[in-house]
Amino acid sequence: MESPLIRELDLLEQGIDALRGLLGPDWQVTQRPNKSSVFDAALEVKPEGDSTFTQLLVEATLAVPPRFIMERLVPKVQLLREVNHYTNLLVIAPWISSQARELLKQNGIAYLDLTGNVDIRVPRPAIIIHTVGAEKAPRSAPREASRTTLAGxxxxxxxxxxxxxxxxxxxxxxxxxxxxxxxxxxxxxxxxxxxxxxxxxxxxxxxxxxxxxxxxxxxATNLLAPGSYQGFLAPNGIPALLQEIPRLATEYIDGLSVTGSHAAQRFAQVAVGGQLMFYVAPWLNIDDAADELGLLPVTEGADVLLLNESDSFVRRRSEFDGGVQYVAPSQAVLDCLAGPGRMPAEGEALLDFMEAYPEEWRASENDIWPRPPRH
Structure with missing residues (x-):
């Protein structure tokens, strides 16, 4: 197995090649002897035939977590600016998350990842490069073997x-x-x-x-992953379907919980309607639930989606409104942000509401550590 040092050297080479490709043939990118052990490389960048140049000190790293930026990179760049205003720090990585990219920009640190996320701004000679690459880490991106992720x-x-x-x-x-x-x-x-x-x-x-x-x-998730849901049509429309739910047997009332757009619209409304999504608890069969609700299976144009409930925690702190169970705002946000179409915008609108009115949705003093729901 290759050592991390060898992989970082390969990363550095790929990053420099990518920088040359972005600047084009009218610019020279020359790797100079690196006199400092603090940085991985020193690059001289200048237009062809011009004596004006800038120096980029490079940090090549396999991962760029925000804590690494604030605790390692920001002190370096602050020291760098005290010594030389015309020298800039460039971070090269296989992939950089949106949160990390924003932190780098806020602190005036240039970045380049191998998926195409690039932001380099140099006043003299004038260089402005901003491109957008992958929003999610590609499978090929190196990962720390022991690092636990937010998926699952x-x-x-x-x-x-x-x-x-x-x-x-x-x-x-x-x-x-x-x-x-x-x-x-x-x-x-x-x-x-x-x-x-x-x-x-x-x-x-x-x-x-x-x-x-x-x-x-x-x-890190996908609400509508293949095999996680089935689509149906409500013959009498969504409002009539919601009115019918309180008349069902208790096991269906307790086992069906609304999420997505209709759950978000209870607190923040970006648009009206949208697909009605239910989590179906494991003690219910999706086909039986569809029959109880009078739904028709369709392959296209579904206005009702029945989702497999993978964990009882999706019903944690759910509420009944008009005899219909709705997931908690935090779960609705997660599902909207991980959903298709306009759902992420609805999730952001709900987040705005939650930030403005935390007392409306966060646990009260009497509900600090409730037990997880069971059935």
Missing amino acids: VKAGRLVRLLADVPPPHRATDLHRVSELSLPYVSRLLDTLEDQLLIRREGRTIANVDWAQLLRARAN
């Missing part, structure tokens, strides 16, 4: 707890309520701290950036 059912449980319940938190409480193993909880908390989504004081989680946490979780 288990991560969803922890995200919901951290979003719904105001801090402080301890890993042992999260472990107990989520029923996840303590080692897994600890690993995921380490990842979230690297992403600056949580901040700890000692062993206690003192702050949670819950809005960014929900966005990051949604970015």
Whole structure:
């Protein structure tokens, strides 16, 4: 297996080649002897036939978590500016997340990733390059072998707890309520701290950036993954279907929970209507539920989607409104942001509401660590 050093050297070479391709044949990019062990390379960049040049000091790294930016890169660039205003820092990586890219821009650090996310701005000689590449990490991007991600059912449980319940938190409480193993909880908390989504004081989680946490979780999921749902048509329309639900048997009333657009529109309305989406609890059969609701199976033009409920936590802190069960706002946000079409915009509108009125949706003092729902 290749060492990380060898992979970073290969990354550096690919990044320099990409920079040359972006600048074109009228520019020279020359790698100079690197007199500092702090940076991976020193590049001289200048127009062909011109003596004016800028120096780019390069940090080639396989991953760019936000914590790495704030704790490692920002101090470097601050020191660099004190020494030489005409020298710039360029980060080269296989892929850089949107959150990390925003932090780099805020701190005046240029970046280039191999998927095409590039932002380089130099005043003299004038260079402005901004291109957009992949929003999600490609499978080919290197990953830390032990790094726990925000994908998967288990991560969803922890995200919901951290979003719904105001801090402080301890890993042992999260472990107990989520029923996840303590080692897994600890690993995921380490990842979230690297992403600056949580901040700890000692062993206690003192702050949670819950809005960014929900966005990051949604970015790692796909609401309508193949095989996760079935499409149907409501012959009498969506309003009539919602009025019919309270008349069903209790097992259906409890086992069907509205998510997506219609759940978001209870708090923030970007548009009217949209597909009606239900999570179907595991004690119900989707085809039986469709029959009870009087739905017709269709391959195109579905106005009702029945989703397999992969985990009972999607119903955590759900509410009944007019005899119909709706998922909690935090779950509705996750599903909208991970959905198609206009759903992400509806998710962002709901996030705006949640930030303005946290008392409307976060756990109360009497509901700090509720037990997970069971059936």
